Amino acid sequence: MSSTDLKTAATAIRERAYAPYSNFKVGAAIRGASGAIYPGVNVENVAYPEGTCAEAGAIAAMIAAGDTRLTEVYVIADCPTPVPPCGGCRQKLAEFGDGDTPVTLATTDGAEMRTTLADLLPGAFTLAHMEKS
Template identity: 45%
Template sequence: MLELTPELKERLLAASLAARAHSHSPYSRYQVGAAILDEQGRIHVGANIENAAYPQGWCAEATALGAMVMAGGREAKAVLVSGPGPNVITPCGGCRQKLREFATAELLILAADPGGIRQQWTLGELLPHSFGPDHLKF
């Protein structure tokens, strides 16, 4: 598992919280932000985007992954997801699988709210025995 410096954790937290401010969540009013650290040390952000046709919205992690890929990033090294609190937020099942496409089981996932970082896991802990790109190599 990647060890993040306190300064890098603070940068990820600030980026994720800033992304929350851009959430389009008029239905749930549950703003989520995500910040992804890529293999080049860059931080990519996203927020949840809801849609009146409920299943058509997308999560903050998906938005941040799209930003990472569009910027040329190919591997997520750490992810910080922030919600409003007080309950700890984790990536949903679909986002865990999306993250798996661009990361190993050792991906560090941090959960935060406006008060700071609350908990952390690896992707392997949140998505054990996952299916990923390595399964499709022949």
């Protein structure tokens, strides 16, 4: 399976985002360890902090389907430069992926930037930080 599958899924699902306040629709697609693709969209709420990000929605779909590891991420939005996940979503993605997990950030105009989870979140908080010495 190629990254094109993730791009297609994220691009298609982005149109279903619920963003009546900002009009900033985001689509995300993640590939689980099983190879299945899980899309997600941002869902706004009139009480802004109560909305959810596209990446969080994709992770929730992956977990609900029984996959617990992600192997690739694609995020797309209509913006001037490739859209990065927010800080919270970077931590959420790191929970289910490895540092070398490929991440593609994209615009609806076709610009893409490829990176990894480790580059997006250097010094990620992990389970190892919770272990007592």
